[in-house]
Amino acid sequence: MKYLEFTFHTTPCTEIVNDVLSAVLGEAGFESFVEQTDGIAAYIQKDLYNETVLKEALADFPLPDTQVEYAYQEAEDKDWNEEWEKNFFQPIIIGDRCVIHSTFHRDIPQAEYDIVINPQMAFGTGHHETTSLIIGELLDNDLQGKSLLDMGCGTSILAILARMRGAAPCTAVDIDEWCVRNSLENIELNGVDRISVFQGDASLLKDQGPFDVIIANINRNILLNDMKRYVSCMHPGSELYMSGFYVDDIPVIQAEAEHNGLRFVHHKEKNRWAAVKFVL
Ligand SMILES: C[S@@+](CC[C@H](N)C(=O)[O-])C[C@H]1O[C@@H](n2cnc3c(N)ncnc32)[C@H](O)[C@@H]1O
Incomplete structure (x- = not known):
């Protein structure tokens, strides 16, 4: 299964903004959220990704005065074990x-x-x-x-x-x-x-x-x-x-x-x- 790896930059970048963003993205089909210094990374199955759904979800973002910018690339299947081992899972x-x-x-x-x-x-x-x-x-x-x-x-x-x-x-x-x-x-x-x-x-x-x-x-x-x-x-x-x-x-x-x-x-x-x- 192919995944897309998104990086979301949040301004302001606070715990609550990133928590709410994870919830909003979860509703839009994203999973496996990883905190980063300036936002979060999130993953979605390539087949489930719909840009309109994402844009609408971000347009209705519940915290006013928050800016969310994103970029994405195709995630490589072969890296997941190593990534989890190194970064995600204790x-x-x-x-x-x-x-x-x-x-x-x-x-x-x-x-x-x-x-x-x-x-x-x-x-x-x-x-x-x-x-x-x-x-x-x-x-x-x-x-x-x-x-x-x-x-x-x-x-x-x-x-x-x-x-x-x-x-x-x-x-x-x-x-x-x-x-x-x-x-x-x-x-x-x-x-x-x-x-x-x-x-x-x-x-x-x-x-x-x-x-x-x-x-x-x-x-x-x-x-x-x-x-x-x-x-x-x-x-x-x-x-x-x-x-x-x-x-x-x-x-x-x-x-x-x-x-x-x-x-x-x-x-x-x-x-x-x-x-x-x-x-x-
Ligand atoms: C938040 S995760 C929970 C995983 C695990 N049960 C836990 O508690 O950590 C939600 C899971 O529901 C699955 N899922 C999403 N929509 C679903 C649906 N309509 N019916 C069944 N599973 C679904 C996702 O693939 C994902 O694995």
Whole structure:
């Protein structure tokens, strides 16, 4: 799969501007954001890139008086492993109980759950707030024997942790064929069983479930669009955890969830990113 590598220069270049820019770009199909001294780098699948969508997203940028300039080039596939190793991915411990690292790391901290991933271009190293918020939920809740769906699985880090915590069977779905390949690789690396991986989106779900637990860390618009399909493969008492949006988006997510019969349980937040829990 071919990727485009964008460099966005932001003025002023502050953490909040770059956070908001990452969120805006995430909505426009970008992934794998990397902070730089004068902005951020971001990547998008060449097939998904649409210049009009990007220009419209930047024209509606929510922080006034911010200037965003960009340039891009085609990214070379062969460099990803090396780039990740050198720049992007350090071992991380979440909730004192879960360590995430890659095959190339040494001196790995000890923790109750040890997840090894080969990150490459799939989102899901645990470093993003949304991933770590959902990891916190998976650590806090009893998953033993529960069937689980991980929508937008990326590296399948969440499905792998859920399986380690006793969830079974687990289903991981991602729209991106590359994520599906990376998920299969990571599942094998961790030696976990009973996780099925599919390429696709919520339209796949009509023949699936019901699931006891669904996790979906994608983005606000996809969640709003697909939530009714998630609910169609839940049963009374099933739990739905969603992330990939800012705390400001909670009211619109909650309204759509309640419209689909879900009951709000709580939200958690980190650096303005949110995760919400609902029960059917
Ligand atoms: C924010 S990443 C989350 C990855 C991982 N679950 C985590 O928590 O770190 C979102 C993932 O959703 C996938 N995705 C985007 N749109 C989707 C859709 N409509 N249906 C399923 N997956 C989708 C992307 O390819 C990406 O891997």
